[in-house]
Amino acid sequence: MDIFLVTAPGLQDLLATEAREKGFKVTSVIHGGVTLRGEWPEVWRANLQLRGATRVLARIGAFRALYLSQLEKSANEFPWAEILPHGANVAVETTCHKSKIYHAGAATQRIEEALASQGYFIAPSGTEDSFSIRVRIDRDMVTFSLDTSGEPLHKRGHKEAVNKAPMRETLAAMFLRDAGFNGKEPLYDPMCGSGTFPIEAAEIARRLDPGRARPFTFQTLDNFDPSAFEAMRSPPRDALFNTYGSDRDQGAITMSIANADRAGVGDMTGFTTKPVSDITPPCNTPGLVIVNAPYGGRIGNKKPLYGLYASLGDSLMAHFKGWRAAVITSDAGLAKTTGLPFKPAGPVVDHGGIKIRLWQTAPL
Ligand SMILES: C[S@@+](CC[C@H](N)C(=O)[O-])C[C@H]1O[C@@H](n2cnc3c(N)ncnc32)[C@H](O)[C@@H]1O
Numbered sequence: 001m002d003i004f005l006v007t008a009p010g011l012q013d014l015l016a017t018e019a020r021e022k023g024f025k026v027t028s029v030i031h032g033g034v035t036l037r038g039e040w041p042e043v044w045r046a047n048l049q050l051r052g053a054t055r056v057l058a059r060i061g062a063f064r065a066l067y068l069s070q071l072e073k074s075a076n077e078f079p080w081a082e083i084l085p086h087g088a089n090v091a092v093e094t095t096c097h098k099s100k101i102y103h104a105g106a107a108t109q110r111i112e113e114a115l116a117s118q119g120y121f122i123a124p125s126g127t128e129d130s131f132s133i134r135v136r137i138d139r140d141m142v143t144f145s146l147d148t149s150g151e152p153l154h155k156r157g158h159k160e161a162v163n164k165a166p167m168r169e170t171l172a173a174m175f176l177r178d179a180g181f182n183g184k185e186p187l188y189d190p191m192c193g194s195g196t197f198p199i200e201a202a203e204i205a206r207r208l209d210p211g212r213a214r215p216f217t218f219q220t221l222d223n224f225d226p227s228a229f230e231a232m233r234s235p236p237r238d239a240l241f242n243t244y245g246s247d248r249d250q251g252a253i254t255m256s257i258a259n260a261d262r263a264g265v266g267d268m269t270g271f272t273t274k275p276v277s278d279i280t281p282p283c284n285t286p287g288l289v290i291v292n293a294p295y296g297g298r299i300g301n302k303k304p305l306y307g308l309y310a311s312l313g314d315s316l317m318a319h320f321k322g323w324r325a326a327v328i329t330s331d332a333g334l335a336k337t338t339g340l341p342f343k344p345a346g347p348v349v350d351h352g353g354i355k356i357r358l359w360q361t362a363p364l
Contacts (some may be wrong), residue, residue: 001026002045002059003036007052007170015052015176022049022171040223043148045232051173054152057134057145058218062189065142066100068110074142075114083146089123090115091129096137098348100305104137111135131217148197149215157214157229158262162194162255167292167328169210172196175358176204178346179288179326183207188323190279190312192245195271196255197290202265210356213263233322242268244282245355248275249256277311279319286322286363294331294352306337313338315364325361335359 007015009032014297017028021037024046027036033095034053036042047055049254052121060083065071084090092111094104101107111133123130132147154168167175168249176197181187183205189197203210212233218224253273260269270282293309296302309329315337316325328337335342346358 001037001039003038003046004057004059005034005036005046005050005053006055006057007174007257008054008168008350010347011052011171013172013347014177015050018052018174018177024050040218040275041225041228041232042228044216044218044224046154047149047216048209048229048232049234050153051204051210052170052177052288053155053251054170055147055149056153059143059145059147061142061144064140064235065137065141066140068069068101068103068106071101071137071142072105072110072114076117078114078144080115080120081116083221083223084120085220086117087121089127090133091123091125091127091130091248092135093125094135094137097139099137099140101137101140103141107135107137134161137301139228146217148215148216148221148236149216150215153211155214156210156263158264158351159194159199159259160262162173164193165294166194167196168351169196169200171349172200172208173204174349175326175328175346176288178358179290179324179360181288181290186285187243188282189245190289190315191249191275191291191361192256193249193252194245194247195252195259195269197292198245198269198271199245199260199263199265199297200245202239202241202260203263205241205243205268206265207237208264209234217230239268241285241287242270242283244270244272245284246272246274246279248273251304253341272342274310276315279315281320281323284323286327288324289316289320290326290328292328292356293334295356298334302331302334305334307344309334309337310339313340316340321363322363324361326358328356328358330354330356332357336360340364
């Protein structure tokens with residue numbers, strides 16, 4: 001079966017590398033996604049272990065259809081009951097691309113009718129407790145995919161407190177990977193908000209599965225084998241170093257501490273309240289400083305940010321000899337303002353409509 005990993009556009013190469021390292025068979029990489037080859041156990045393990053995937057889609061069927069009548073016939077003959085529990089709520093979403101069938105709404109309706117005639121209930125897409133079937137009609141080839149994740153995978157299941165402008169965990173994990181972080185060095189985020197980078201990094205250091213604390217849609221399918229899934233959980237290891245965060249906002253630090261405790265890494269993370277102008281290394285061994293400083297969304301409110309980025313660069317240059325610096329921002333001008341000796345920037349990544357990139361240095 002083809003298994004499609006959805007990711008933030010721009011992160012597909014990093015996700016493909018992660019998937020290969022974790023023993024998956026990658027067959028293709030496209031903008032915003034990675035295809036694996038595997039069976040249902042790989043679907044479960046991808047959801048459990050991959051840090052960079054937003055969701056995991058299982059390709060449950062593919063056929064050619066030139067006309068709606070053909071689509072209808074194939075949808076009626078499709079063995080839905082082999083996959084979806086009888087009487088379940090199902091939501092169907094269709095996209096058409098360069099195909100004779102160009103009316104996505106009409107295609108959705110035919111498939112919904114086929115499902116309803118087999119005893120399923122049709123739910124609007126996004127409805128809780130519904131199975132989501134994604135139909136793609138591309139050059140007259142129809143593929144049916146089932147979303148096996150449910151809530152997007154950046155929701156690791158232990159973050160309740162969120163500060164403004166949090167980085168999604170999936171993106172944070174891939175930026176850590178791009179910055180060369182492998183869990184065997186200290187990490188420090190001096191504008192940590194709700195603690196995403198230090199917590200994600202602590203989990204990597206301890207080899208905790210990102211999906212260890214959350215439910216998945218695939219667990220409600222008839223073919224799910226709970227004991228096989230339990231056996232897939234990674235054995236944790238002892239971390240060599242702690243991870244650290246600071247922020248000038250006391251409320252953010254309170255959230256970070258609570259989030260780290262909930263994630264089970266409270267004992268190996270340290271958080272303090274301080275402005276970026278006062279930062280010094282949190283430990284003696286140099287490691288990675290990673291930060292996503294505010295970008296300033298609207299035109300016209302960027303001016304105060306130049307001072308902030310300059311202050312960040314000054315503090316790092318003055319006190320962080322031997323540390324690597326990684327800055328994520330939407331604005332090349334702001335990155336430049338730090339005065340840090342950046343290598344060429346990483347891929348452009350779409351973070352909810354904002355295009356961001358990672359700028360990183362060699363050891364300072
Ligand atoms: C874009 S948010 C970071 C979000 C964080 N990565 C997360 O996932 O929650 C930027 C953070 O920078 C902090 N900040 C802004 N100016 C600061 C300063 N001068 N010193 C320290 N922190 C500052 C804000 O309080 C905010 O939490």
